[in-house]
Amino acid sequence: MKHLISAKDLSLDExxxxxxxxxxxxxxxxxxxxxxxxxxGRTVVNLFFEDSTRTRISFELAxxxxxxxxxxxxxxxxxxxxxxxxKDTAQTLEAMGAEAVVVRHHASGAAQNxxxxxxxxxxxxxxxxxxxxxxxQALLDAFTMRKRIHGSASRGRDLNGVRVLIVGDVxxxxxxxxxxxxxxxxxxxxxxxxxxTLLPADxxxxxxxxxxxxxxxxxxxxPDVVMxxxxxxxxxxxxxFPTAREYARQWGFSADRLGLLSEHAIVMHPGPMNRxxxxxxxxxxxxxxxxxEQVANGISVRMSVLYHLxxxxxx
Amino acid sequence: xxxxxxxxxxxxxxxxxxxxxxxxxxxxGTSDLVxxxxxxxxxxxxxxxxxxxxxxxxxxDSEAAVGRLDxxxxxxxxxxNPTKVVTESRVPNGGIAGKTVVLVDDVLFSGRxxxxxxDAIQEFGRPKCVKLAxxxxxxxxxxxxxxxxxxxxxxTSREERIRVQLNESDADNQVVIEA
Numbered sequence: 001m002k003h004l005i006s007a008k009d010l011s012l013d014e015x016x017x018x019x020x021x022x023x024x025x026x027x028x029x030x031x032x033x034x035x036x037x038x039x040x041g042r043t044v045v046n047l048f049f050e051d052s053t054r055t056r057i058s059f060e061l062a063x064x065x066x067x068x069x070x071x072x073x074x075x076x077x078x079x080x081x082x083x084x085x086x087k088d089t090a091q092t093l094e095a096m097g098a099e100a101v102v103v104r105h106h107a108s109g110a111a112q113n114x115x116x117x118x119x120x121x122x123x124x125x126x127x128x129x130x131x132x133x134x135x136x137q138a139l140l141d142a143f144t145m146r147k148r149i150h151g152s153a154s155r156g157r158d159l160n161g162v163r164v165l166i167v168g169d170v171x172x173x174x175x176x177x178x179x180x181x182x183x184x185x186x187x188x189x190x191x192x193x194x195x196x197t198l199l200p201a202d203x204x205x206x207x208x209x210x211x212x213x214x215x216x217x218x219x220x221x222x223p224d225v226v227m228x229x230x231x232x233x234x235x236x237x238x239x240x241f242p243t244a245r246e247y248a249r250q251w252g253f254s255a256d257r258l259g260l261l262s263e264h265a266i267v268m269h270p271g272p273m274n275r276x277x278x279x280x281x282x283x284x285x286x287x288x289x290x291x292x293e294q295v296a297n298g299i300s301v302r303m304s305v306l307y308h309l310x311x312x313x314x315x
Numbered sequence: 316x317x318x319x320x321x322x323x324x325x326x327x328x329x330x331x332x333x334x335x336x337x338x339x340x341x342x343x344g345t346s347d348l349v350x351x352x353x354x355x356x357x358x359x360x361x362x363x364x365x366x367x368x369x370x371x372x373x374x375x376d377s378e379a380a381v382g383r384l385d386x387x388x389x390x391x392x393x394x395x396n397p398t399k400v401v402t403e404s405r406v407p408n409g410g411i412a413g414k415t416v417v418l419v420d421d422v423l424f425s426g427r428x429x430x431x432x433x434d435a436i437q438e439f440g441r442p443k444c445v446k447l448a449x450x451x452x453x454x455x456x457x458x459x460x461x462x463x464x465x466x467x468x469x470x471t472s473r474e475e476r477i478r479v480q481l482n483e484s485d486a487d488n489q490v491v492i493e494a
Contacts, residue, residue, distance in 0.1 A: 038388040312398030
């Protein structure tokens, strides 16, 4: 594997290898000395054209725990704000010897472009491109589900038959798209719930049946996992729903809906949460919520991804 | 390709028993002894050695004294070889600080695996001393590393392959040299 651009590119074996390695990385993160010498002397650049806290810090920690040198490059306050193009930025990083570039960009396809245009020779990790994909988020979500379901016996296991309900702004969500690809590869059953305005024009193309009513979906589908999506207020450039209160009432995960879940079901959210909009505080802070586990697992999964890309003779 | 058996099942058993005795002798008893096997076959050999010790010293808890040490992330050739799968590392509950740690591997060749293992051990604590037990020493060292306990010294050429088969993980129980 040279790049990680899309969760669609991962075969079942590759996905399981990344998740299994992440188990060992999680063990390292429990040690007193949280460091491995694996990527010593190698350089990872975090190239972030979009605001991000947890993803950037998570990638930074992951790279540092593998002893790589990390350079953080954010568009604000850099040459990009002076009008430099993606191509020139990439070539500059190449000239400085960046061996892996973790890129987040507001344009869908930016990561693919970087990987294929020949501006840069290193490994490209997509950390979110526009409305397209966010593959490491899908991997850490799958890792979190596997850990909750199989516990310490999760090594080598897929998610065969696990029922996952994805709720909310599917239209704008790269998290949803990556999860759809990866969860299907891992054998999970997926349903979507969203207001019709926040679904793509042809929801069937996503390969999952859709509901429009969250209560019906919860009682009909009986999910093992409810994955809430963030309402992306920064992308709400049209009237997708009347008011925030109406959205919260119809599609938000309230305390009442918590009661509709089966005993073992979990509630996931990729963060940052809009409390009171798509998720209530009762749900977010309940023992079913995996929000903080997802953050912790994110580091292990990203360590595993960097290891799989940067070790091995990619050529 | 020709192949020849250099250690049969009985030879392996004798070597394991002798190594077990030598370890106890060098340690002057079985106290504070930890055997760390390097996956995959080093772990099996560590278990066999521990079982052999327990046969002579019934108060030696062979389960509690054996751990495994995955050294993948500490290798110095990660960039030039295909990606390796990382497996679990587990040290005995008592830890390794202040203990006599015996690293166990099947074949000692360049010594690079052992160098990586010495780095990996550090993450778990500071042992009193570290020793090395191998079933086969085939020479061609690239680092100043030597085994303390050797099942068999086997002069080989670089082109030959040593295949260790143990019935816990393989169909057979022998050491074969392939040219």
